[in-house]
Amino acid sequence: MVPRPAIVDTYNRFMGGVDLLDMLSALYKFNFRSRRWYIYIWWHTVTVAVINAWSRYRRDLEKLQPRQKALPLRRFQASVGTALTSAGKVKKCGRPLSSPEATPTPPRKRKTPELPPDVRKDGLHHFPTWETRQRCKHCVGHFAHVYCEKCRVHLCLNKDRNCFQAYHHSK
Known part of the structure; x- marks a missing residue:
């Protein structure tokens, strides 16, 4: 019998989350090449943030609406990317958005005060x-x-x- 340090027990207990994160981040890897090393760190940070947001989304959806099926990770990533790239843009053509609260409002013109x-x-x-x-x-x-x-x-x-x-x- 070899005495095991407490940190090893803690590591083994929480290792599943790290393995799951590694597995999910490897599922949909974006292949790109860059000479700037910090770009890889940036994309890894974004990937980890999106995966964490997806796991929180699934957990919250399970508590709030247990019958509704959660989006798959790939669809969730695509919706986050679409939301980030279209932020602040007004949709000018195509079908209107499905929910009325999601429709972008055009910038308001400054109204001149009406004279009595x-x-x-x-x-x-x-x-x-x-x-x-x-x-x-x-x-x-x-x-x-x-x-x-x-x-x-x-x-x-x-x-x-x-x-x-x-x-x-x-x-």
Whole structure:
């Protein structure tokens, strides 16, 4: 009989997790070549993180929804990769996403504060000035260089359209 140190017993008790991690990381190895040694360390770290996330996902899914089947590791890796590569991008074509909470929202345009109607129609100090070209606030479909200094909006004012007057005198 040889006395066994306690660390050997601890090592043997928890060795299954390390073996399982090695086996799972070897299942779907990404073959690439690099002269930079730290790239291998980076990819190994990412692989270990994804495998740990997958095992936590399976454990949590088993507790929360025992009847639902967990994603296989390869599908889980693919979904993580898709989520990371499409983060911050807006999907422009193709089928819409299945869940409404997963649909990306387009960036919101800055809205100009609406002027109260009594100020807009008071007829005082509405001076048109020449500015950079922007969309007309009244007819929306056209561009205008004329800008009302008081209302701070661009409005059409030419021989075809007089949105400046219509904006200040309409309802």
